[in-house]
Amino acid sequence: xxxxxxxxxxxxxxxxxxxxxxxxxxxxxxxxxxxxxxxxxxxxxxxxxxxxxxxxxxxxxxxxxxxxxxxxxxxxxxxxxxxxxxxxxxxxxxxxxxxxxxxxxxxxxxxxxxxxxxxxxxxxxxxxxxxxxxxxxxxxxxxxxxxxxxxxxxxxxxxxxxxxxxxxxxxxxxxxxxxxxxxxxxxxxx
Numbered sequence: 001x002x003x004x005x006x007x008x009x010x011x012x013x014x015x016x017x018x019x020x021x022x023x024x025x026x027x028x029x030x031x032x033x034x035x036x037x038x039x040x041x042x043x044x045x046x047x048x049x050x051x052x053x054x055x056x057x058x059x060x061x062x063x064x065x066x067x068x069x070x071x072x073x074x075x076x077x078x079x080x081x082x083x084x085x086x087x088x089x090x091x092x093x094x095x096x097x098x099x100x101x102x103x104x105x106x107x108x109x110x111x112x113x114x115x116x117x118x119x120x121x122x123x124x125x126x127x128x129x130x131x132x133x134x135x136x137x138x139x140x141x142x143x144x145x146x147x148x149x150x151x152x153x154x155x156x157x158x159x160x161x162x163x164x165x166x167x168x169x170x171x172x173x174x175x176x177x178x179x180x181x182x183x184x185x186x187x188x189x190x
Contacts, residue, residue: 003137007029009029015075026062034079035060038056038060038080042055045087045088047089051094055083062086123184137171140172150169
């Protein structure tokens with residue numbers, strides 16, 4: 001069976017065939033069908049083409065290594081879910097890493113625009129944001145700094161839209177409280 005013949009086979013048949021034979025052509029056809037949509041899913045989360053490429057490759061490695069455990073008939077949904085989970089893991093690692101913190105801080109500086117000239121003020125804003133609990137801090141960074149919608153944040157972080165709105169609202173309130181405390185402290189008014 002040639003590569004052209006495989007193009008006509010449904011996903012279920014390709015998966016069964018690959019499970020049974022480990023035939024490279026079957027896996028290649030699956031990759032051909034889904035590489036673009038998996039990459040787009042990763043890129044939507046990561047907003048970095050190199051990172052999206054890496055996570056796309058990792059998604060297909062997971063399929064290759066774990067095809068025996070694949071159940072159900074919706075291969076596309078499975079691949080997109082794995083891609084989303086791997087992207088979120090990557091994003092979480094990036095946010096935890098020092099490089100991720102520097103990148104987030106430089107993004108914050110860009111977004112705040114006018115505040116760029118007052119480095120002390122920018123540092124204060126960053127410090128307050130970093131004090132927020134992660135369930136508020138991460139949605140706030142994604143919404144205000146990266147421009148994600150409530151729906152995207154909910155989908156990427158596994159929250160409902162109502163939870164995202166609540167976390168953002170509570171995060172803004174906590175930010176405001178901490179900002180007022182900072183401004184009323186004697187050290188800041190020096």
